[in-house]
Amino acid sequence: MINTFYGLGKLVTAPTPATFLAALLIGLAFGFALEYAGFSSSKKLAGIFYFRDMTVLRVMFTAMITAMLGLSLLAALGWIDLGSQIYLLPTVYGAQIVGGLIFGVGFALSGWCPGTGIVGLALGKLDALVFLVGVTMGAVLFNETYGWTAGLRTEPQELFAFGLQRSTFALLLTLVGIVAFHLAEWAERIAAGGGRYLHSTLLRGLSVVLAIVAVIVFVLPSGPQATEFATAAEASSASPALMRDQQLLLQEVASAADHMDPPELADALMRGDKDLLVIDVRPADEYEANHLPGAVNVQLPGLIDYLASSGHTGRIVLYSNGMTHPAQARDALVRLGYRNVYLLTDGLRGFLDQCLMPASLRSYPLSDGEAQRVRQWRSFFAAEEVPAPVGSSTEKLASDAAAAAEQASSDQAVTIAENDAPRLVSTRWLSEHLQDPDLRIIDCRTHADYTQGHLPGAVYLNFESIRGSVNGIPSVLLPGDLLVQQLSLLGVRPDDMVVLDPGENVRDATLVSMMLQRVGHARWGIMHGGFPKWSGEGRRVEATIPTVARTDYPLPPRGDVFTVDAQHIAQRLGDGKTVLLDTRPTENFTGEESSEMRPGHIPGAVNRAFKRDLDAAGNLKPAAELAAEYQQLIPSLETPVIVYCRTGHQASLTYFVLHEMLGYQDVRWYDGSWSDWAARSDLPAVTGDQ
């Protein structure tokens, strides 16, 4: 069996000097062949486009067929395992078709492609030098306009031979190649009087040899089948003990006793089970980007050594993004006598889908108990990780879950209203989903800011327009029937994913989010960092007014359950259970400063200014930090909490933090707030610190 650098994890993940030396030597042969063929000449390369000189076709087809047949032959003989030893290029049709078309135009204009351009440079061709400078500029251009092509970069697929057997396709391609060689010679003879190899012995000989090898590859059993034969032959002579072990292994596979489901693993990790060893077998860079808490990173080649030296006797759980590699690794370990190895069912993707995807984004309804478990997992696994330098990992995991949810539910309607979603959306996630037909961005900044430039497709909403005088109370959130009219005018549909762009004040977006929550809108989030972060990252901004089709947003069946009035609070004063949070600046709380009828605060309230939830740049602090701070104020996630400020605006931020980010379950919002309370002279008020 041939082991390649890729198969050993030494190509990209952990390259050695030997990797680089091998690449250099292969490059030498590559460059020599290109120049020997005449590809250091742009004029010669361009010849193919005018049927003047078909050398490109001859060389490329000969090379491609040679390598294809060589590889297929070795695989059929069982000398190399394509699946594990070769990086098999994935297919992304959109990117490859559009990329190919643009490439073709560039190829005809310049007469170069990157490989031949490097050879041309070696030969002193200045047009090749300029071309390579252009390629570098083109790459920078691509980087700067990455969002433009988001729609083309769909999920990579492993697609080969257009559904045919590999060997069948190889035979067909060889025959097409042989015919193409003869057609090229003939075309060249007609167009430019060339085609000197048309009746040459070389072309005949080559055609015959390639055809014979292709037929041999076609007749030989393909790789996996060959392995099966070997196993069957060995099995008949295997010892009874080995047979019994293998039987056991297969039984475990059949009954899925070798699996551990994501919820089971999540609970074990939360309990902190000591016998559990979780191993992430992915490449180091993926492990660095995110991994399950407590997992160690061991790639497959080093797995046996690692387990031997660790001497771990408890349960060992292997995971990757999917299941193939861990499953193969488990089989190998079982054969070595390990009886305590499990696979994470559906891998990390399954974990994201089953445990971390917010209940509201799921295409199936969850019971209250299940939704509760999801919230616990989310708060545990999202808070566990160390915050990454760019955005917090909470955000990263949440946006992964959101991305997974997008994949899973696509256009499925999410009908259940559940107060748990990836409420903080990263700029990256958003830029990757800009093309989604069900995405709606609401810009909560000032009108002046909006007209100077906003996120692509964003609609403007003045947050003051969703508040008004209701039952004599000035400046409270309008009733649901008026809010659905506004949403209809903004073109929002009930199943849309609504992302709020908060600009510099997160509380403007959290106030708008109260509107969404009042009408029972399930899928929404706030873009973390807002417009400053988005534009600072050089992402696309536009100033055009988007086309919005008015929708007919349905009226929610009942009012919201989170808004409370003065009477509700008055009944709970001093009940010893409810935590009343006053989120205004301290001087308003104490009464040193007041613009209302009375100074001070509601008796028993605790002051926690909303600004303490924000960092110096005005962005929300990481969830883990906030969770620790609120633990000091509120005994448990079940404790009833009421938040208020002066007009309900600042308190909407605290509501968001407690209810949406940290998972406090019983949070109420006193929308009228101090301006309402102070005006009711029959209600008590106190000043000072307590």
Next chain:
Amino acid sequence: MRDSVETPRLPAAQEPRPYGNPYVAGLLLGAALLASFLVLGAGLGASSTPIRCGAWIESLVVPGRTQQSTYFGDKYLADGSNPLRYYLTYMSLGVLLGGLLSGVLGRRVKVTVERGAKYPAARRLVLALIGGVLIGYASALASGCTSGQALTGGALLANGSIVFMLSVFGAGYATAYFVRKQWHD
């Protein structure tokens, strides 16, 4: 090509030798590709190096912006890694040296702007630059060029790579007519 060396006549010792037989060159290239599969476990690649140079240069000019960008930042600059520390960079160095070796042996090394005799050099360079920009963009989008996608993916029978190759030549043939004069002698 023989026709290109007819005038002016050079002393025999300095006269460029003709290019090799294309089928022999193809077999040699195929052998290099097969060796790449068997030793490296991946095929040949060329566009990676200029693209990574782009990431490296942009990260020198505007480091913060490049680091935060989705493509360069996440793919090539993650964890402060050097984008040029990559096996394909060494392969490109090999391509340069291998090409030079063949060029020296064939006495073909010469500083020129290759074009048709009557075509202005400056216009030829403009076309080469525009073509380069398009190819840099397209290679980044398609994750590879004629080497990494068409040749390598073709040999692996990857559907997307074969479709890429057909797109390249389809668009190439559609465009070639409009720029034919750059090659006219």
